[in-house]
Structure formats: structure tokens, C-alpha cells
Amino acid sequence: MRYVLVFAKTPHAKTPYDRWLAGSGIEPIILTTTEFAAGYAHLPHVHAFDDYDTNQLVEKTALGLARAHAVEAVFARAEADVVRAAQLRDLLDLPGQRTPSALAFRDKVVMKDHLAGGAVEIPAYRLLDSAYTAVEFIAEHGYPVVIKPVSESGSLGANIIRDETELNAYLARPWRGTSQIETFVPGQMYHVDGLVVNGEVVFVHPFRYLNDCLSFRADAWMGSLPLAPQDPAYDRLVKAAKTVLAELPTPAHTAFHAELWITPDDRVVFCEVASRTGGGMVSAVVRHAFGIDLDKEWLYAECGLPATLGTPAYQPAGGMWIPPTTGVLEHLPSGGEPDCVREVSLSGKAGQEFHGGVKSGLYLAGYVVAGDTEDEVAVNMDKVLAWFSEHVRWRPAESAGGTL
Known part of the structure; x- marks a missing residue:
């Protein structure tokens, strides 16, 4: 049996590593959060941790497991795991992203130092x-x-x-x-997501953000829509993202999530880029709109398995993610969504107390919404938001008798 060590800061339903690797002869060794441990409990090698992001027992355990099982690869899709995975590869001389590359995609100053004076404008x-x-x-x-x-x-x-x-x-x-x-850079923000395999960009597509990345602070939803290839911004954003990847120490295999503005005076300006899949419902939208699971294909590349990309067939779809408000959740609607909804992701439970949004990629409810055109998808998102607002129920935290 061959092994891959996986830093799994996602629920099994979102990243079923064992199903993806079934029949490959490769078995995943999972390090995950206490919250997600139950979803992976059917696997033989699962190790869960409280305070996962900062708990250094994660690294200690990973090193021991990697040595004990002679792992051939290390996979990490979450921002919190990018550097710790790279440092482990350095230590054990394993293939994949190493620490200088991880820092260039993780540290915004190091990132911009690489790009300063290059072809893409930066603030x-x-x-x-x-x-x-x-x-x-x-x-x-x-x-x-x-x-x-x-x-x-x-x-x-x-x-x-x-x-x-x-x-x-x-x-x-x-x-x-x-x-x-x-x-500060004014303008419309976009994100460009894609996949690099063997040093080549094998998939790339730009998306337009709806609302903005700080909407969660007002407990407001945010989302994004893929741009149609004929959109005037499409080629410019793809070119800028590819240029950024070329100027950074991009690993041979990686998903990427880049953010750029187009300013009121029509300049493309770089914001930041990550060597991972996008947060929120981005990966789910790519799966529905293009038939590509970026996390699975990235895992296959890291493990030396053949790609299953095929030829993407585009179907308009967008993602929206709704943060919690402040209070105790009494009812989170599940079932009965509008017909345009293609996927639902819920992260809260009745009786749970919230204190508003925490960050842009985290949400109480996420939806993939379809339509015949991008404009229709945007209209359908408003319908989904209205449906959610009508059916979700909250009560003030004081009536709950304290924090849950």
C-alpha cells in the first residue's frame, strides 16, 4: 500500500479523499479538525485536533506519520496548511510545493516583492x-x-x-x-481560479464578485459569477493571472485563486493570489459550471495519478454564501429551495449562537445557483436570498441563557 498524508481542514462530504483514491492503491492518512473528525471516522488513519490552525501537535504528528508510513506525497488545500505542508516536504525531501513557494503565495509582502516592477500593476x-x-x-x-x-x-x-x-x-x-x-484600489473585484499540472495551466476561468469581500462585516451575502468568454474583461483577467503565476515560484501542481481589480479608469490591478482552491462556494461552482473538481484533480496530480479533466462543457452557474447574523439560530432552512438551486452547503445548527460574519469565505448557508445565462443566474440569486431570508429564524442571544 502507498500513502499520501492529507491535511484535511474540510468536511468529508466536501473532500472525500478515500473515494477519490479508491482503486488507485494509495491510501490517505488524514489530519483534521475535531469538528470534522466524525466524517472521516470510517478510515483507518485519522487524527483530529482542537485548535487545528495553531496546534503544533499537528506538525509533530504529521512528521511521525509521514516517516512511519513512508508517505509519497503531502496534500493540503487550506490556507492554514500551505506552509506547514511545505515545511514537511522540505524536511522529508518529498515532491510538491516547498517553503519559499509557499511563503510567496501566503505572505502578501513576499508575494508583492516578487511581482513589483512586473507586467501586472500592484498597489x-x-x-x-x-x-x-x-x-x-x-x-x-x-x-x-x-x-x-x-x-x-x-x-x-x-x-x-x-x-x-x-x-x-x-x-x-x-x-x-x-x-x-x-x-486603496477602487473598482470591481474579480477572482480567477484554475489548476496547474506539470507546470502548465490546464484550467483557468475568471469570475466577477457580487457585493465585496468585506460584505460579511455587515452580515451581507456575497458570491460570484463566471464571466462569459465574450466578456471584455475575460481575456485581460486570464492573461494577468497567468502572468502572476509566471512571475511567482509557482509549484508544478497546484490549484490557484487570484484576486484582481478592474479600476474605473480601466486598469487591471493585482490584489493577491493563493496556491489553493477558492473559499466560499467557488470550488462547487467550478464543479457545476465546468464539470471539474479542482480539489480532486489537484490531489491526483500530487499523487502522480492521471487527470480526469476531460473537455469542460460550460453551464452558467454562480455561487452565493450567506454569513450568520448576531443571535441564536432557531431554524436553518433545509429543503424546499427554489428550483434553480443545484447544491446546498449548511454549516450551522439550530440552537447555535453566532456573532455575525467572521471572514468572507465562511458562511452559514452556501448555494450553487443555475440559470440559462449569467444574467438569469444573478436574478435567481436574488430569489434564493429572498427565500432564505423568509425561512431562516433567529432570536436574540439574551433569551438563550448564554453562549452555547
């Missing part, structure tokens, strides 16, 4: 090592600016600073960790 930026740096940067570039952690995902910890009052408020309670400051 002015600096490592925010002190309040002095913030004051000097703003004196040079003016307001607004964006301050965000260098290595978080889903817009966690990101702040748009529009004036001195907002700067003072941020500096009084800064992010606990390393941050960067950059000039």
Missing part, C-alpha cells in the same frame, strides 16, 4: 512594522489605505482606513500579528 505597499510606517506611508500616498494581515485569508483583519480618526482607532487596537499597508 503601493509596505510591511507595517510600526505606527511610524503607517504615518509615513499615508503622508506619501494619502488616504484611503488598506491595512491587512500578511498571511490571513478571507479578508480577516482587513481594514480600510479613510481618515486620521479611523487610523487612530486601528492603531489603538491593531491586528495581533504582522500586517502590511497598501494604497
Whole structure:
């Protein structure tokens, strides 16, 4: 038996590694969160951890298991696992993304250092090592600016600073960790998702964000729609994403999720890129719209298995993800969705207390919505939101007798 070690920060229903590898002669060794352990419990090698993102027993256990089973590959699809997986490959001289590449896709300052002066425009930026740096940067570039952690995902910890009052408020309670400051870029944000196999981009497609990446802070939904190939932005965004990948130390096999703006004066400006599949319902939309499971194909590439991509046949579909509000969830609608819904992903339970949205990729309810055209998909998303709003029920947290 051959083995692949999998950092599995996703539920089994989303990433059924054993089913994907069935008949291949490769068995997954799973390291996952306590929350998701039950879904993998039928497998022979499952190890679950509390505080998964920061628990360093994850690394210690991974090293011991990798050595004991002579694993041939390491797979990690979550942002929290990108560097720890790369460091393990370094230590054991295994194929796949190594630490310099992982840092270039994880640390936003290292990332922009690679891209500075290249073919794709990037905002002015600096490592925010002190309040002095913030004051000097703003004196040079003016307001607004964006301050965000260098290595978080889903817009966690990101702040748009529009004036001195907002700067003072941020500096009084800064992010606990390393941050960067950059000039604010106005415009429509897009994401470009795809797959690299053997150093070649074998799938790529741009998407338009609906709402924005900070919508969750107002408990507002967000989502995205694939661009039609005839859309004027399509080729420009694909070209920019491929250029970014060429200028970074991109691993031979990886999924990628890039974010770019098109500004009101029609410039394509880079935001960031990750060596993983997108959050929210992005992967599910790709599966429904193009018939491609990016996570499965990426796993196959890492394990040296033949691809099953085929020729994508496009069907319009979009993804929407709805964050929780503040209160205790009394009823989360399940079943009876509008006919346009193709997939549902629910992450909450009745009786659970929430305190609003946490980050853009996390949600209470996610939906893949179909239609005959992109415009119809957008209309159908509004229908789904109206249906959800009518059927979900909340009560104030005070009536629950405390936090659950």
C-alpha cells in the first residue's frame, strides 16, 4: 500500500479523499479538525485536533506519520496548511510545493516583492512594522489605505482606513500579528481560479464578485459569477493571472485563486493570489459550471495519478454564501429551495449562537445557483436570498441563557 498524508481542514462530504483514491492503491492518512473528525471516522488513519490552525501537535504528528508510513506525497488545500505542508516536504525531501513557494503565495509582502516592477500593476505597499510606517506611508500616498494581515485569508483583519480618526482607532487596537499597508484600489473585484499540472495551466476561468469581500462585516451575502468568454474583461483577467503565476515560484501542481481589480479608469490591478482552491462556494461552482473538481484533480496530480479533466462543457452557474447574523439560530432552512438551486452547503445548527460574519469565505448557508445565462443566474440569486431570508429564524442571544 502507498500513502499520501492529507491535511484535511474540510468536511468529508466536501473532500472525500478515500473515494477519490479508491482503486488507485494509495491510501490517505488524514489530519483534521475535531469538528470534522466524525466524517472521516470510517478510515483507518485519522487524527483530529482542537485548535487545528495553531496546534503544533499537528506538525509533530504529521512528521511521525509521514516517516512511519513512508508517505509519497503531502496534500493540503487550506490556507492554514500551505506552509506547514511545505515545511514537511522540505524536511522529508518529498515532491510538491516547498517553503519559499509557499511563503510567496501566503505572505502578501513576499508575494508583492516578487511581482513589483512586473507586467501586472500592484498597489503601493509596505510591511507595517510600526505606527511610524503607517504615518509615513499615508503622508506619501494619502488616504484611503488598506491595512491587512500578511498571511490571513478571507479578508480577516482587513481594514480600510479613510481618515486620521479611523487610523487612530486601528492603531489603538491593531491586528495581533504582522500586517502590511497598501494604497486603496477602487473598482470591481474579480477572482480567477484554475489548476496547474506539470507546470502548465490546464484550467483557468475568471469570475466577477457580487457585493465585496468585506460584505460579511455587515452580515451581507456575497458570491460570484463566471464571466462569459465574450466578456471584455475575460481575456485581460486570464492573461494577468497567468502572468502572476509566471512571475511567482509557482509549484508544478497546484490549484490557484487570484484576486484582481478592474479600476474605473480601466486598469487591471493585482490584489493577491493563493496556491489553493477558492473559499466560499467557488470550488462547487467550478464543479457545476465546468464539470471539474479542482480539489480532486489537484490531489491526483500530487499523487502522480492521471487527470480526469476531460473537455469542460460550460453551464452558467454562480455561487452565493450567506454569513450568520448576531443571535441564536432557531431554524436553518433545509429543503424546499427554489428550483434553480443545484447544491446546498449548511454549516450551522439550530440552537447555535453566532456573532455575525467572521471572514468572507465562511458562511452559514452556501448555494450553487443555475440559470440559462449569467444574467438569469444573478436574478435567481436574488430569489434564493429572498427565500432564505423568509425561512431562516433567529432570536436574540439574551433569551438563550448564554453562549452555547
